[in-house]
Each structure stands twice: as C-alpha cells, then as structure tokens.
Amino acid sequence: MAIDDPQDDGDPRDDGDPRDDGDPRDDDAFERLNEMADPAMVVVTARSGERRDGCLVGFHSQCSIEPVRYAVWMSKANLTTEIVLDCTHLGVHFLTDADHELADLFGSETGDQVDKFSFISSTDGPHGVPTIDDLPNRFVARRTAVLEDESDHLCVIIEPLDIRAADSPGSPLRLSAVADLQPGHVATDRRD
Ligand SMILES: Cc1cc2nc3c(=O)[nH]c(=O)nc-3n(C[C@H](O)[C@H](O)[C@H](O)COP(=O)(O)O)c2cc1C
Numbered sequence: 001m002a003i004d005d006p007q008d009d010g011d012p013r014d015d016g017d018p019r020d021d022g023d024p025r026d027d028d029a030f031e032r033l034n035e036m037a038d039p040a041m042v043v044v045t046a047r048s049g050e051r052r053d054g055c056l057v058g059f060h061s062q063c064s065i066e067p068v069r070y071a072v073w074m075s076k077a078n079l080t081t082e083i084v085l086d087c088t089h090l091g092v093h094f095l096t097d098a099d100h101e102l103a104d105l106f107g108s109e110t111g112d113q114v115d116k117f118s119f120i121s122s123t124d125g126p127h128g129v130p131t132i133d134d135l136p137n138r139f140v141a142r143r144t145a146v147l148e149d150e151s152d153h154l155c156v157i158i159e160p161l162d163i164r165a166a167d168s169p170g171s172p173l174r175l176s177a178v179a180d181l182q183p184g185h186v187a188t189d190r191r192d
Contacts (some may be wrong), residue, residue, distance in 0.1 A: 047124075054091070067179060077187055077188070
C-alpha cells in the first residue's frame, strides 16, 4: 500500500526532514508528550534452541483488532532481539507495580553477560517459549512480520495465541516507575 507523504511537495532536493524547512524539532516537547503516555512495562521472552533470553520493553501496543495483532518494538542492541528474529513465537508478560525487581533484572542486565533465567522460576510454555512464573498475566504469540527502517528498533508484529490474565491483574508498572533503571544495552549500540 502506497501512503502519500504530506511533507512531500515534489521538490527533488527535499529528503523529507522537517528540520530542513527551518522547523526545528522540539525534543523537550516530544519528551513531555511521551511522559504523558507513560506506558505499562512488559517483559518479552524468546527461545531459539538452547538460547533463551528476555528483556524489559516499553514500546508495545495492540495494533490490529481483526485479526488481532500486537506490536513490540525491539532494540537492535539487545540479545533478546537476536533470539526473537531466530524463533517463531515469543512471550509478552505484563508487570504490576509490585514487579520492580523483575523489571530491574530484565531491563538492566543483558543476556550477553548473565543468564537472567537462573535468578527466577520459569516454565516452558507453548512452542518452548520461556514464561516467567511470577508474571502470570501474559500471552504467547506467533511472529507474523518484522518491519525495519534506519531506526534503532525493529517493529515485530505478533498474533497473541495462548493468553492468561487474572480477573484483577493489578496496577501496571509504568515507565515513570522504572525511570531509575539503566538499560543493559543502550539503543544506539549495534550488535556485531
Ligand atoms: C525503562 C526501560 C525501557 C526499555 N524499553 C525497551 C523497549 O521498548 N524495547 C527494547 O528492545 N528494549 C527496551 N529496553 C532495553 C532492554 O530492556 C535492556 O537493554 C536489556 O538489558 C536488554 O537485555 P538483553 O540484551 O538480554 O536482551 C528498555 C529498558 C528500560 C530500562
């Protein structure tokens, strides 16, 4: 599907960057808007053969109603992303405000250095996807597409299949509550 670019006035010298039109992007305003959104945090897990990992993710959302689809944006710097690209199914676990410690493990440590699953209790779910026992609100999903541009995250589109949710799942752990965490990999890192 071709989508018209509203910025494109046909000038062949225009590469589409709005800052070229003397309209500098206001990064502080953009940050304030994102702070308003304050997303709930999830942990995405994946396995490929003997390799398994998981990482904390704030970029995620349902992205289609019929058929149901979900999107997670995975940093090109992460080991988890490497494994996600090498497998067919992945797990998405929703954190509550009691799960800061798990957010710290999955967001501040990298599987390049530690086996995060050695610190927690986990169970192999459908298709061998590692599921985290202390995070019962979760789904296992099938990967349907990966979208990539020059940005530092990949958009991974998935179909939720095996879905578990408590009747009262609790209050979400929001991005604002994990602002103290330092990511195990900064998004500008690139894997060799
Ligand atoms: C608050 C916060 C939000 C994050 N959001 C994302 C995200 O949306 N997508 C992503 O791929 N990584 C995200 N990360 C980074 C990874 O969770 C982190 O780099 C992790 O240590 C990677 O582990 P891995 O190398 O074992 O995959 C986030 C980290 C933090 C602390």
